[in-house]
Amino acid sequence: MSEPGLSDGDGAAAGAADSHGQYISAIYRHMQVVIAAELAPYRIGSGQYIFLMAIASGRAVTQKALSARLLVDKATTAKAIAKLEAEGYVRRDPDPADNRYQLLELTDEGRQIVPYVKEALARVKARTRKGLSDEAYDSFIQSLKIVLRNLTELEEIRE
């Protein structure tokens, strides 16, 4: 009885109706746990893999650029990079042209694990999108993009 879930429960209650916020939050939290477990063998936490992947998918970047691309606070980036560096996956070279910048690159060890991390993430993605056709998934992503844009536009105004 009383399957866990987020629905309004006892419908009658003057309903705020189903809201994406609740689902987003629950999905986020549960995915963090799954991803953390999946990446534990590589000593990478759920807070670091996006940075690793972002660095992997291009040439040297700065933390500022990473923060902007991933929509993350620069402090978060700094701390995540510090962990990746401590694990020996990422190297920080100060930009000779401008010593304020730290150019981020993968180490050899970093390049080695990237494929495994990619596989792990692909597994998580496949498991969690199960039941969504390609069309449904595509429109899902489109909706996510719209919601995210709504949120980031709010911020731009504020600046």
Added chain:
Amino acid sequence: MSEPGLSDGDGAAAGAADSHGQYISAIYRHMQVVIAAELAPYRIGSGQYIFLMAIASGRAVTQKALSARLLVDKATTAKAIAKLEAEGYVRRDPDPADNRYQLLELTDEGRQIVPYVKEALARVKARTRKGLSDEAYDSFIQSLKIVLRNLTELEEIRE
């Protein structure tokens, strides 16, 4: 240049393609900030409102039941309820029939602010779903439900 965003960026890179995980995470984090700001006047953080609303929408519940319904760890529930209690919005009555249980109910002050919290949340919802038609939003919610179910099913197996 280089609009912030999550897309694969330099497409060429052997693509993990667009993944809902990135968007979910970005949306979650940004919504936390917006909701925290919106609820600050009531001294309620982004981590407490779901509990307040859940308690508001029914008769007395236990923390265990809340945790299950909201898909949250019981420690998280305990801490959130403690804050709501400290603010005077929630009361914990030990169940006379079984002293292990704490029956949670709103205080008068709690009942007073609920409508304002609901309005605040409705504002956030309206702002963030802007650009999604009712049909699009509905199918969005359906997809979120599917993804969430995929995640919680994984856990059940594990137990």
Added chain:
DNA sequence: TTAAATTAGTTGCAATATCATCCTATATAG
């Protein structure tokens, strides 16, 4: 050229959240 403003990154603090462990109360076994 020197002073002020801007920029990239770091650090301290607080909030959210989970896991592991412990405590207390009830239920079950022997």
Added chain:
DNA sequence: CTATATAGGATGATATTGCAACTAATTTAA
């Protein structure tokens, strides 16, 4: 009836994240 198991909560440790304040380096203004 006592001993063990179980259940709901509480607590401590740890991870992720954002904001504010700070440092160091470069750029812009006077």
